Amino acid sequence: MATMERTGAQPRFRNFAGLVPLLTGLFLVVIANTPISLLAGLVPSPLLGLVPIYFWCLVRPDLMTPIAVMAIGLAEDILSGGPPGVWTLAFVLTYALVARQRDSFAGLSGVAAVVGFAGAALFACVMAYLTVAALALLSPNGHLPPLLPIVSELAMTVLFYVPTALVVGWLHRRLVGASRGDI
Amino acid sequence: MANAWKIARKSNAQLPLVIVIALAVVLVLLGKAQNGLFDRARAGATDAMAPVLEKVHAPVAAFERWIGSIFEIFSVYEQNLKLKEENARLRQWRNVAIVLQGRVGRYQALLHAVPDPQMDGVLARVIGRANRPFLQTMILDAGRNQHALPGEAVMDARGMIGRVYLSGQRTSWVILLTDLNSRIPVTITASSGKASNIPAIMTGDNSKLPVLEMVSRTVTLHAGDQVTSSGDGGLLPAGLPVGTVVADGEGWRVSLLADATEAQDVEVLNFAKPPEKPPAAAELPMQAAGLKPLPPPPSAPAQTAPVTPVPPVPAKPKPVAPPPAAAVPAPADGTPAPDAEAVDR
Numbered sequence: 001m002a003t004m005e006r007t008g009a010q011p012r013f014r015n016f017a018g019l020v021p022l023l024t025g026l027f028l029v030v031i032a033n034t035p036i037s038l039l040a041g042l043v044p045s046p047l048l049g050l051v052p053i054y055f056w057c058l059v060r061p062d063l064m065t066p067i068a069v070m071a072i073g074l075a076e077d078i079l080s081g082g083p084p085g086v087w088t089l090a091f092v093l094t095y096a097l098v099a100r101q102r103d104s105f106a107g108l109s110g111v112a113a114v115v116g117f118a119g120a121a122l123f124a125c126v127m128a129y130l131t132v133a134a135l136a137l138l139s140p141n142g143h144l145p146p147l148l149p150i151v152s153e154l155a156m157t158v159l160f161y162v163p164t165a166l167v168v169g170w171l172h173r174r175l176v177g178a179s180r181g182d183i
Numbered sequence: 184m185a186n187a188w189k190i191a192r193k194s195n196a197q198l199p200l201v202i203v204i205a206l207a208v209v210l211v212l213l214g215k216a217q218n219g220l221f222d223r224a225r226a227g228a229t230d231a232m233a234p235v236l237e238k239v240h241a242p243v244a245a246f247e248r249w250i251g252s253i254f255e256i257f258s259v260y261e262q263n264l265k266l267k268e269e270n271a272r273l274r275q276w277r278n279v280a281i282v283l284q285g286r287v288g289r290y291q292a293l294l295h296a297v298p299d300p301q302m303d304g305v306l307a308r309v310i311g312r313a314n315r316p317f318l319q320t321m322i323l324d325a326g327r328n329q330h331a332l333p334g335e336a337v338m339d340a341r342g343m344i345g346r347v348y349l350s351g352q353r354t355s356w357v358i359l360l361t362d363l364n365s366r367i368p369v370t371i372t373a374s375s376g377k378a379s380n381i382p383a384i385m386t387g388d389n390s391k392l393p394v395l396e397m398v399s400r401t402v403t404l405h406a407g408d409q410v411t412s413s414g415d416g417g418l419l420p421a422g423l424p425v426g427t428v429v430a431d432g433e434g435w436r437v438s439l440l441a442d443a444t445e446a447q448d449v450e451v452l453n454f455a456k457p458p459e460k461p462p463a464a465a466e467l468p469m470q471a472a473g474l475k476p477l478p479p480p481p482s483a484p485a486q487t488a489p490v491t492p493v494p495p496v497p498a499k500p501k502p503v504a505p506p507p508a509a510a511v512p513a514p515a516d517g518t519p520a521p522d523a524e525a526v527d528r
Contacts, residue, residue, distance in 0.1 A: 035229075035236065035311025035322050044314045066203035073207070077214075077221065079228060081356065082317040084214025084221040089207040096200050125316075132317050135215055136363075145363055146389050149316040 020175045021056040021064045024168060025049050025072035033079035044149060046156040047121065049076050051164040053091060054120050057098045058106045060176060069095045083135055090127040094120050117165075118158045125154045226351030229311075229322055233354050236310040237324060244447065302420060303453040305331050307355070309446055319362040319389060321345075321443060323355045323451065331355045331451040334418055338450045342424040342440030343412065347451060355451070359443050360425070362387045368415040369425055369437075371395070371408050382413055385425065385437055392429060392436035406430045410437050420454045 028048035049072045056064035073088030080087065098105055098120055108116040129150050136142035214221055255262070290296075307325035325331040327350050337344045337357050345365065349356040358365055365387035370380045381404070384397040398404065408428040414421025426437040 033313070034232070035313040035320075044316060066200045070203050070207060074210070077210075078224045080315050080318065081225060081313060081320055082315055083211075085207060085211035086317070088210055089204070092200075092204050092207045096204065099200070128316070131211060135211070138215070143363065143386070143388065145317055149314075149389050153316045 017176050018063055020171060021052055021060065022068040022071060024171055025052040025064075025068070026075050028052060028164065029072060029075045029079060033076070043156055044153040046160040046164075047076070047087075047124065047153065048157075048160060048164055049073075050091065050094065050121055050124055050157060051117070051161060052168050053095055054098055054105075054117055055165060055168045055172070056176075057095055058102060059172065061099060061102070063176065064095075066092060066095060083132055086128050086131045086135075087124075089131055090124045093127050094124040097123055114158065114161055117161050118154075121154055121157045121161075125150050125157075222349050225356065226326075226349055226354070229354040229356065230326070230351040233310065233324060233351075236322070237308075240308070240310045303330075305329050305451040305453060306448060307331060307337075307451055308448055310354070312444070316389075317363065319359045319387075319443075321357045321359065321446075323347075323357060323449065324353065325451060326351045326353045326355050328352050330453055332453070335454060336412070336419050336423055336452045338423065338452060339441045339446040339448070341442075342426060344441045344443050344446060344449060346419070357449075360385065360387055360393055360439060361389060361391060361443070363389050365393070367419060367425075368413045369395075369410050370413040370421070371398075371404060371410055371428060373405065373408050380413075382415070383410075385410065392431070392438060394431075395428065395435040395437060398435065404428050404435050420452065423452075 026049075028051065032045045032048040053064060053069050053072060057069075069091050070088055073091035076087040076091070077084050105116045105120070129145065129147070132145050136144060305325050307323035307329070309321050310324045311322035313320050313322070321344075323331065323337070331347055331350055333347050333350055335347045337347060343360065345357045345359040345362070346367070347355045348358040360367070365385075367385050369383050369385045371383055373379050373381075379402070381398065381402050383395045385393045386396050387393045395404070395410075406427075406429055410425045410428060412419045412421055412423040412425060424440055426439040429436050429438045
């Protein structure tokens with residue numbers, strides 16, 4: 001627990017700060033899956049829960065743990081209404097990829113940072129699609145799901161990355177901060 | 184100032200990543216085998232969110248209308264001409280429908296037809312829509328408390344939208360006909376007037392036009408043929424309007440009558456197919472026509488001698504000449520006699 005000391009958090013919020021990544025992820029999942037569409041459902045809602053996973057996996061992996069990622073994916077599965085476990089598996093696998101390539105992803109900035117997130121989101125969407133396709137093929141008379149909806153979901157997720165990352169970054173600076181070992 | 188983007192090298196993961204991945208895989212398989220737990224969680228979450236959704240629904244719907252009006256204002260003139268033409272055509276069809284309805288009513292009265300199963304409806308409001316890559320759904324403000332149960336058909340004023348697949352206490356999730364997981368048995372009726380009902384399966388593929396499958400290769404479909412629910416399997420009532428056949432490059436699709444993106448108030452049909460009861464004796468055509476009921480048919484030539492000989496009874500009463508109109512026996516298959524209509528009057 002040596003890394004619980006941080007620069008951004010006030011002393012009274014230190015215990016709470018450790019939960020900020022998880023709570024932010026859950027909150028964004030709820031926001032993204034609120035069944036209200038201003039465009040009459042013409043475009044899918046973005047995977048906002050993936051943004052804090054990606055962000056804190058790079059900057060504070062001690063707080064964005066695999067079990068927290070699993071909880072966020074589980075919330076996405078429950079609220080999105082799709083086949084159970086699909087986004088849980090996709091988020092966890094994406095987390096594993098980003099954690100493995102942390103040096104490469106964290107070195108990106110500007111447009112390259114968006115491209116980096118787009119790569120992670122693409123990986124998540126591909127994993128989700130493959131999982132659903134496998135489940136569909138296991139079913140009698142199963143059909144491969146169409147590609148267009150998942151591509152639209154990916155595009156919306158990347159589109160919403162910058163504003164969501166700004167909010168997540170602000171929360172990180174105000175409530176979480178860097179770990180002591182990084183200062 | 185601390186560099187917030189600086190990389191932390193070590194992770195204090197409570198569980199190794201491999202175990203979490205394995206748990207996620209188990210979750211997928213568990214959800215495939217038994218997803219009741221997920222459904223209960225979804226229904227509970229939607230029930231909890233229902234008050235908020237109902238409050239937010241009105242301004243969101245107003246915003247949607249406002250957005251839609253921006254684009255529609257450029258086509259008002261064309262729409263007006265189109266609606267006038269459609270209105271004139273529909274008035275003609277209305278007259279035809281009234282005449283046919285009267286004729287059908289007379290035929291049903293003559294035949295003492297068993298009425299179709301009664302259906303109760305629950306009016307519900309759409310409080311949410313979700314367009315996800317693997318699910319297209321809408322959420323209604325009616326649940327088990329209002330007797331909106333899984334499997335029931337959801338209609339708007341024009342046609343069928345989908346089926347309830349998950350019911351909470353106060354809310355329901357509707358799987359749309361366009362959804363990837365939607366499959367319903369339908370009947371295709373030729374628009375040319377030929378009395379042919381072609382069975383098929385309508386399958387959603389997340390596009391606006393569901394696909395017609397399982398159509399016999401010996402039949403020929405035409406664009407504009409009517410598609411209704413067939414009622415096969417007893418899950419849905421027969422005859423619900425669904426859409427019209429449209430040609431696709433590879434096969435046939437269905438242009439739905441209902442528009443799920445615009446529907447605001449819908450009806451959940453509480454369809455429970457009751458066992459069809461035979462009509463009462465007084466409702467049978469012969470009795471209604473004033474004829475004596477037939478005695479039970481004689482038993483087959485007894486191989487063992489009957490105790491008391493029964494005089495042979497003709498299977499059908501012979502009409503007495505000249506046959507009065509009321510005395511014309513109705514055929515056994517229920518086909519009305521030529522002047523049975525006058526008898527009924």
